[in-house]
Amino acid sequence: MERLGPRRAPLTWRVATVAEKRPETSNATTLVLDVPDWPGHLAGQHVDVRLTAEDGYRAERSYSIGSAPEDPRLSLTIERIEEGEVSPYLTDELRDGDQLELRGPIGGYFTWETGDGGPLLLLAGGSGLVPLMAMLRHRAAVTSTVEATVLVSARALDDVLYRDELAALDDDGVTVRYTLTREQPAGWTGWSGRVDTKMLRELGAEHAGVLRVFVCGPTGFVEHVADLLVQLGHDPHTIKTERFGPTGG
Amino acid sequence: MSPLISRGFGGKRRRDVDPSRVPPGQYVVNDFPVLSAGPTPTVDLAQWTFTITGAVDERVAWSWEEFLALPSEQITTDIHCVTKWSKLDTPWRGVSVDALLENVETAAEFVLAFCDGGYTTNLPLADVTDGQAWVAYEYDHEPLEPVHGGPARLLVPHLYFWKSAKWVRGLQLLDHDEPGFWETNGYHNRGDPWKEQRYWSD
Numbered sequence: 001m002e003r004l005g006p007r008r009a010p011l012t013w014r015v016a017t018v019a020e021k022r023p024e025t026s027n028a029t030t031l032v033l034d035v036p037d038w039p040g041h042l043a044g045q046h047v048d049v050r051l052t053a054e055d056g057y058r059a060e061r062s063y064s065i066g067s068a069p070e071d072p073r074l075s076l077t078i079e080r081i082e083e084g085e086v087s088p089y090l091t092d093e094l095r096d097g098d099q100l101e102l103r104g105p106i107g108g109y110f111t112w113e114t115g116d117g118g119p120l121l122l123l124a125g126g127s128g129l130v131p132l133m134a135m136l137r138h139r140a141a142v143t144s145t146v147e148a149t150v151l152v153s154a155r156a157l158d159d160v161l162y163r164d165e166l167a168a169l170d171d172d173g174v175t176v177r178y179t180l181t182r183e184q185p186a187g188w189t190g191w192s193g194r195v196d197t198k199m200l201r202e203l204g205a206e207h208a209g210v211l212r213v214f215v216c217g218p219t220g221f222v223e224h225v226a227d228l229l230v231q232l233g234h235d236p237h238t239i240k241t242e243r244f245g246p247t248g249g
Numbered sequence: 250m251s252p253l254i255s256r257g258f259g260g261k262r263r264r265d266v267d268p269s270r271v272p273p274g275q276y277v278v279n280d281f282p283v284l285s286a287g288p289t290p291t292v293d294l295a296q297w298t299f300t301i302t303g304a305v306d307e308r309v310a311w312s313w314e315e316f317l318a319l320p321s322e323q324i325t326t327d328i329h330c331v332t333k334w335s336k337l338d339t340p341w342r343g344v345s346v347d348a349l350l351e352n353v354e355t356a357a358e359f360v361l362a363f364c365d366g367g368y369t370t371n372l373p374l375a376d377v378t379d380g381q382a383w384v385a386y387e388y389d390h391e392p393l394e395p396v397h398g399g400p401a402r403l404l405v406p407h408l409y410f411w412k413s414a415k416w417v418r419g420l421q422l423l424d425h426d427e428p429g430f431w432e433t434n435g436y437h438n439r440g441d442p443w444k445e446q447r448y449w450s451d
Contacts (some may be wrong), residue, residue, distance in 0.1 A: 011450050223288075227289070230291075240287065
């Protein structure tokens with residue numbers, strides 16, 4: 001069957017099967033899904049997930065895709081929101097072999113392909129790392145030589161998603177730096193506190209006009225980081241952002 | 250195909266919300282999430298204008314002070330974001346698009362809203378007239394905050410909220426439909442939440 005590709009396939013509901021659940025941190029879990037006839041996606045895109053209760057009641061939420069387009073399985077990393085309706089079900093209740101409905105891929109703006117070039121500057125707040133990780137995984141899967149600099153802001157080291165994988169990527173054209181905003185382990189040599197101009201300069205962010213910049217995270221993080229980038233001389237049109245609010249599921 | 254039942258999923262139905270006010274696939278929030286494709290623009294009110302342009306006999310423009318002097322309305326309405334949240338009974342103040350077009354002669358059938366930051370969104374003229382759309386500059390009796398689109402945003406509550414363009418600076422009247430920013434990035438051309446017109450193929 002001809003693949004229509006991520007921009008052309010109609011967004012119909014598909015039944016995905018949970019192939020694996022992988023705990024990432026104390027409150028985030030990756031769902032690895034088999035999705036028959038998945039049309040493919042671009043790194044940075046998301047899917048809608050739909051749950052249906054026995055009485056027909058439904059809830060829908062959006063989740064970023066974490067897997068590379070080259071990965072035969074689709075992975076979503078779900079941050080558990082304590083009072084949420086959907087995320088606690090996905091992280092706690094769902095089991096291997098369970099099915100759920102999803103549709104996608106969605107979003108044609110916050111995306112990156114190796115052909116778009118670089119260098120990349122990826123700025124992640126908390127679980128905002130998920131779509132940016134898809135970009136890094138895509139880059140690795142096609143052995144791209146595009147340089148990528150990643151800043152991960154998290155409350156504590158244990159809250160950082162994909163730590164081992166990021167450590168393995170941190171070489172060969174990829175630079176990964178961390179800032180921990182709440183709690184630093186003994187002997188911490190990374191940055192501490194909120195992202196600031198000094199950090200951004202050290203990451204090479206003053207090279208406005210050259211970099212492809214993606215910022216993803218909670219609203220406060222994105223507003224703050226995007227403002228700093230504009231102050232550093234970046235054209236606002238070149239900064240791609242994705243925000244998620246305190247609301248969620 | 251019978252619907253797939255999600256084993257063990259009960260859902261959290263909100264008892265305090267009238268389900269007839271919540272479009273399919275939406276859930277009601279109490280806070281006010283922020284979604285934008287780029288940084289929040291810094292707007293100098295001394296330079297701000299609102300312009301009606303395009304297929305009109307005469308271009309019309311208002312300065313910020315002139316705009317505030319236009320007859321305004323208090324609007325309380327439900328809003329629905331394509332990212333699934335809905336917020337009920339949101340209080341706004343703004344100028345109706347009907348009032349802005351009152352002295353404008355045009356044969357146009359479409360509008361393209363344009364904004365600081367370069368954002369655009371397209372609408373049929375019929376969706377922004379007859380008391381269906383405003384340019385709002387107050388939320389909850391306070392000046393509209395920049396993250397929510399201040400100093401002024403379009404308010405078209407009967408369509409998904411990306412049509413309610415933040416940081417709006419004018420309307421270009423067109424004799425043809427011209428898809429805007431999200432409409433060329435995978436989202437639906439019209440965006441009726443009650444028909445769940447989220448994405449281009451819906």
